[in-house]
Amino acid sequence: MLRDTTTAPPQRRRAPLGAGLALGLVALALAVVASIAVGTKGLPPSVVLEALLHRDPADPDHLIVWQVRIPRTLIGLLAGAALGLSGVIIQGVTRNPLADPGILGVNAGASLCVVVAISVLGVSSMTGYVWFAFLGAGLAAVLVYGIGSLGHDRATPLKIALTGAACEAAFRSLTTGILVTDNSTFDQFRFWQVGSLAGRDTTVVTQALPFLIAGFVLALASARILNGLAMGDDVARGLGQNVPLGRALCALAVVVLCGTATAMAGPIAFLGLMVPHAARLITGPDHRWLLPYSMLLAPLVLLVADVIGRVIAQPGEVQVGIVTAAIGAPVFILLVRRKRVRA
């Protein structure tokens, strides 16, 4: 992947990449409008604009916009951006294209904690799940990184990836163990598990926002570290980087971002894995472009998937986690086929 940079001089690429980023922003804005306007009750853009500018608490349309659609869109935006960024970072840190943000055990840990909360503590509300999901994500990540750093050679990319996958296996085993022995927990959990943006209110957003802002700053600042790590630990060290510290900071960003996104929207699979690959096909391997592109593309995919999920099964809806994979996977396969991707 590194060879790609040498084929096109960076000066010449900067302008088109910047324009692409602007184009992405416009597309994202359109997706936001669509996400607010489309639903079981369709609202024309004029009403949406009206509701946004002059909020009238008595108007039922404005109520829909402010109570239902805006929280949902916000969560989609934030969770998407978080997953896109953490996907890029985890693939950079582990130097493995198969790593997804869940590889630090975050998703599996969150799932286990939520299942325990439902089954043992009888928690049954989305706002209740959030904190348990966050707790589980954090504990799992500490465990994975802790075990991965044991031993003589410290935290090598391969050890982190394998430790994460092994921990994920153990957590998922325990989760399924509880689920198959407890039908009522399974009944609740299967809806959280697929990942959905619906049924969350603004308190979820306000709870998550401080964590997300910290994560975004950390993630966008890690581009140089990731570019160094991509060339191997020795080169990165030669360039004057503190490799263990850099890797730990990146891992921290992944945990905060992916943990918060999972807590908000459930374990949305595939997005964090797919988007970085798609972005890399546009930008090449430079993380200074890759990070912002992923941060834009991921919420775009998520919001579009969410809108489609609302339209195709009216009056019900299909959870966004399902639609993301159903739409994203074919596009992803096409992209992979079209471009020459190098390992």
Place this chain on the structure above:
Amino acid sequence: MSDVLAVHRHTTRRTAVVTAVLSVAVLAVFLLALSVGDFPIAPPEVVRTLLGGGTVRDDYIVLRLRLPRALAGLFVGLAFGLSGALFQRLLRNPLASPDVIGVTAGSSLAAVLCLITFGVTGAVVPAAALAGGLATAVLIYVLSWRRGVTGYRLVLVGIGVAALAASAMSYFLTRADVRIAAQALVWITGSFARVGWTEVRMAGLFLVVLVPAALLLGRTLSVLQLGDDAAKALGVRVERVRLALLALAAALCGVATSVGGPIAFVAFLSGPISARVLRTGRPGLVPAALVGALITLLADFAAQHLLSGAFQLPVGVVTGAVGAPYLLYLLATTTRGAAA
């Protein structure tokens, strides 16, 4: 040069010792599975019964009730372990087990479709699972073909297909009645509870062909590891060998899945564990197969006897809990063997 030879000899000896120890362990757990239960039968009696000299009661319990299940565990474990190690070495990525690149997801989707959408149960489900796994493997290969198949593209396409299958599965699970969904969940998790002689005999027949073929062809893996150009220069028909090995690995995985469901993590765990026990830095095929069998047999033993009373856990719940901590222990303690 003599140093190289010494290292080589050391590695060969270590492989032999590890293989022997693993074989004994697998045999021991196998006998244990046959002797422990509601009616305990001492291991010597079990051996006598297996050789044809048991009482009527022992014959019934060992040959009728316990042997199919133990054999299923053995076969499925061997097949998953071998299949996982093949994928991991072919694609040169320790995360590239058949679970990750979509082969098992295809099997599960086919089975879930049978159970939920068509309401079919019984012998159709394993057959559908086998067909689904193989069809998925072919689909992945065709989709990643573009004047040849590179490992990287295959893996990425596989991930896409896996995500697609998984999302379809989740969709059907959330749409179904919770009781049927729970039944499907048991199947997706993997269980030997309903395995009888028919399934075991079928799996045995397949494995008699597939395992020797995989081991024989697998000898070229160390040449493929040198890179395509070097392998070609050494006279290996890279594209053809790789296709054959992938097909064998997918078939092994499909057969294993059809018997007991996509028992999680066995295929993923066996390779890295064997690589670390061997200290060669990459999974050996025979040791990986044995590790797979050991994990599966141990997990099924725990699944049957962990909870008191009539309730039995599906084996797929336990495999992660049995194998993963051991891999974690190895990761935390081994200092050598950086590669997969």
